[in-house]
Amino acid sequence: xxxxxxxxxxxxxxxxxxxxxxxxxxxxxxxxxxxxxxxxxxxxxxxxxxxxxxxxxxxxxxxxxxxxxxxxxxxxxxxxxxxxxxxxxxxxxxxxxxxxxx
Amino acid sequence: xxxxxxxxxxxxxxxxxxxxxxxxxxxxxxxxxxxxxxxxxxxxxxxxxxxxxxxxxxxxxxxxxxxxxxxxxxxxxxxxxxxxxxxxxxxxxxxxxxxxxxxxxxxxxxxxxxxxxxxxxxxxxxxxxxxxxxxxxxxxxxxxxxxxxxxxxxxxxxxxxxxxxxxxxxxxxxxxxxxxxxxxxxxxxxxxxxxxxxxxxxxxxxxxxxxxxxxxxxxxxxxxxxxxxxxxxxxxxxxxxxxxxxxxxxxxxxxxxxxxxxxxxxxxxxxxxxxxxxxxxxxxxxxxxxxxxxxxxxxxxxxxxxxxxxxxxxxxxxxxxxxxxxxxxxxxxxxxxxxxxxxxxxxxxxxxxxxxxxxxxxxxxxxxxxxxxxxxxxxxxxxxxxxxxxxxxxxxxxxxxxxxxxxxxxxxxxxxxxxxxxxxxxxxxxxxxxxxxxxxxxxxxxxxxxxxxxxxxxxxxxxxxxxxxxxxxxxxxxx
Numbered sequence: 129x130x131x132x133x134x135x136x137x138x139x140x141x142x143x144x145x146x147x148x149x150x151x152x153x154x155x156x157x158x159x160x161x162x163x164x165x166x167x168x169x170x171x172x173x174x175x176x177x178x179x180x181x182x183x184x185x186x187x188x189x190x191x192x193x194x195x196x197x198x199x200x201x202x203x204x205x206x207x208x209x210x211x212x213x214x215x216x217x218x219x220x221x222x223x224x225x226x227x228x229x230x
Numbered sequence: 231x232x233x234x235x236x237x238x239x240x241x242x243x244x245x246x247x248x249x250x251x252x253x254x255x256x257x258x259x260x261x262x263x264x265x266x267x268x269x270x271x272x273x274x275x276x277x278x279x280x281x282x283x284x285x286x287x288x289x290x291x292x293x294x295x296x297x298x299x300x301x302x303x304x305x306x307x308x309x310x311x312x313x314x315x316x317x318x319x320x321x322x323x324x325x326x327x328x329x330x331x332x333x334x335x336x337x338x339x340x341x342x343x344x345x346x347x348x349x350x351x352x353x354x355x356x357x358x359x360x361x362x363x364x365x366x367x368x369x370x371x372x373x374x375x376x377x378x379x380x381x382x383x384x385x386x387x388x389x390x391x392x393x394x395x396x397x398x399x400x401x402x403x404x405x406x407x408x409x410x411x412x413x414x415x416x417x418x419x420x421x422x423x424x425x426x427x428x429x430x431x432x433x434x435x436x437x438x439x440x441x442x443x444x445x446x447x448x449x450x451x452x453x454x455x456x457x458x459x460x461x462x463x464x465x466x467x468x469x470x471x472x473x474x475x476x477x478x479x480x481x482x483x484x485x486x487x488x489x490x491x492x493x494x495x496x497x498x499x500x501x502x503x504x505x506x507x508x509x510x511x512x513x514x515x516x517x518x519x520x521x522x523x524x525x526x527x528x529x530x531x532x533x534x535x536x537x538x539x540x541x542x543x544x545x546x547x548x549x550x551x552x553x554x555x556x557x558x559x560x561x562x563x564x565x566x567x568x569x570x571x572x573x574x575x576x577x578x579x580x581x582x583x584x585x586x587x588x589x590x591x592x593x594x595x596x597x598x599x600x601x602x603x604x605x606x607x608x609x610x611x612x613x614x615x616x617x618x619x620x621x622x623x624x625x626x627x628x629x630x631x632x633x634x635x636x637x638x639x640x641x642x643x644x645x646x647x648x649x650x651x652x653x654x655x656x657x658x659x660x661x662x663x664x665x666x667x668x669x670x671x672x673x674x675x676x677x678x679x680x681x682x683x684x685x686x687x688x689x690x691x692x693x694x695x696x697x698x699x700x701x702x703x704x705x706x707x708x709x
Contacts (some may be wrong), residue, residue: 161666201244204242205242205640207271208239208241212237212238212239213236215300216238216239216300219303219307220239221633223308223311224311224572224632224633
C-alpha cells in the first residue's frame with residue numbers, strides 16, 4: 129500500500145486576505161508548494177479561490193497562518209535579493225557553474 | 231569613520247514563527263530571531279555587537295573595500311566545489327548482472343545467466359584505461375553487480391591492469407567490492423588483502439528481516455553473509471568490510487533492532503537509507519514503498535538508537551546524518567555524489583556497465599535495466615572528454631544548478647545540496663520538474679530541517695559527536 133496515494137484528497141477553501149485574482153493565487157500556490165498542498169479552484173460563478181488538501185503537512189486551521197507566513201517570507205527574500213551584493217552573488221554563481229564539464 | 235556594511239546573498243529556512251536558520255553563500259549558518267533577521271536585511275548597524283561580528287565572520291555581511299575578505303570567500307567557495315571540479319573519483323565497474331538472490335526490492339535487477347549479462351575482457355580493459363583519464367589523484371574503483379564475485383576473474387583482471395598502470399601513474403587508488411559475500415573464499419581474501427581491496431555488503435537488520443528482504447531458496451542469506459563478514463575480518467582485517475542497509479516496509483517497525491544488529495556485528499557505521507524506486511523495487515512499488523512521514527519516523531527512532539549506543543561508549547556513526555553534518559559543519563566537502571551541485575552523476579562518478587555502456591550514476595544504469603537507456607553517456611572505450619561532452623552530460627549539469635532551478639533559488643539548504651536530475655527523470659520523465667515535488671528534495675529538506683533543529687537544541691556531547699561525524703573522511707572510525 130502506498131499510504132500517500134491511498135488517502136483520498138479532500139480540498140477545502142482557504143481564506144486569503146487581499147487580492148484573490150487567479151494570477152496571485154497561482155503565485156501563492158508556487159510559493160507555498162513546499163509546505164502545503166494547495167490548488168486554485170474556479171467555482172461555478174466564475175470566482176477563484178484557494179483550496180488546501182487534507183494531505184497537507186499542517187492541519188486546516190494552521191494552513192492559513194502558514195500561507196501568510198510564506199508570503200511574508202517571500203517578501204523578505206525579495207528584499208535580500210534586491211539588497212545583496214551582486215558581485216558576491218555572481219562570484220558564487222561563476223564558481224558553481226565552472227564546476228561543469230569544460 | 232562608520233563601517234559600511236554590505237549585505238551578502240543568503241537564504242533562510244523558517245523554524246517557527248519567531249526564528250529562522252540562515253545560511254550564507256559559503257554555507258556558514260546561524261540562528262536568527264525574526265527581529266535580527268529584519269535588522270540584518272534592513273539595518274545591520276542595529277544588530278547587537280556579537281551578532282554583527284558573527285554575521286561578518288560567516289559571510290552574511292562584508293565591508294566595502296575589504297578585498298582580503300572577498301578572496302577568502304572565493305577560496306571557501308572553491309574548496310566546497312573541489313570534489314566536483316577534480317574529475318570523476320568514483321568509478322563503478324559492473325562486471326556482471328549475475329546474482330543468486332531474488333530480492334523483492336532489488337534496485338538493479340539480476341540474472342542467473344552469464345551470457346549477455348557480463349562484461350567482455352576487452353570492455354574491462356577499456357574501462358580501466360578510461361579511469362586513468364580522470365585528472366583526480368584520488369580514485370575509488372568499485373565493483374558492483376549483480377554479485378561481482380560471481381565474475382571474480384574479471385575483478386582480478388581489472389585490479390591487475392589498474393595496478394600495472396598505477397606503478398607509473400602513482401595515483402591513490404582504493405578498490406571496493408560490493409557483494410553478498412556468499413562466494414567469498416580464503417583465496418579471494420588473500421588476494422584482496424594483497425591488493426588493498428575493501429568489501430562492502432548488505433545487512434538489512436536481524437536475520438528474519440534480512441532473509442525476508444533477500445530471499446534465497448536455502449533461506450540463509452543472512453547466515454551466509456555473516457559468514458563472509460567473519461571470514462573477511464579474519465583474513466583481511468577487522469575494518470575489511472562495511473555494510474549498507476535498505477529500508478523496506480518490513481523494516482519500519484524495527485529501527486532499534488536494526489541498529490542493534492549493526493552493533494552486534496561490530497560495525498561502526500550504519501547508513502539509514504530509504505528505498506530507491508528502481509528495478510524490482512519499482513515493479514513492486516505498491517507493496518514496497520512508504521511515505522516520507524513513515525520513513526522520517528523510522529529514521530528518527532534509528533538515530534536515537536545510534537545516539538543511545540554512542541552514549542554507552544559504543545561508537546557508531548549514522549552515515550546520512552554524517553553526510554549532512556559534513557555539509558553543514560565542515561568547510562571541506564566529503565564528496566557524497568548525491569548531494570553535489572552540479573550533479574555528481576557523471577562529474578564525480580562514472581558507471582561502466584556490463585552492457586558495454588558508460589552511465590553517469592548507479593541510478594542511471596538501473597533505469598536502463600527498466601528499459602530506458604536515454605541516460606547513457608556513450609560506449610565503454612570512448613574518451614572521458616567525449617563522455618563529458620555528451621548531450622546527456624550537459625543536460626544533467628544544466629538541470630542540477632541551483633542558480634537555474636527556481637525551487638532551489640529560495641532554499642536555505644541549496645549550499646549543501648543540489649537537484650538530482652536522474653531521480654527527477656525517473657519520477658517525472660523530465661530532469662527539471664518543480665524541484666520541491668521530487669522525492670530527493672523532500673527527503674533532503676526534511677533531513678536538513680531535522681538536523682538544524684537538533685543542532686539548535688544540542689548539548690555539548692551531541693555537538694562534539696556531530697563535529698566528529700562531520701569530518702570529511704567518512705571512512706574514518708566513528709569514535
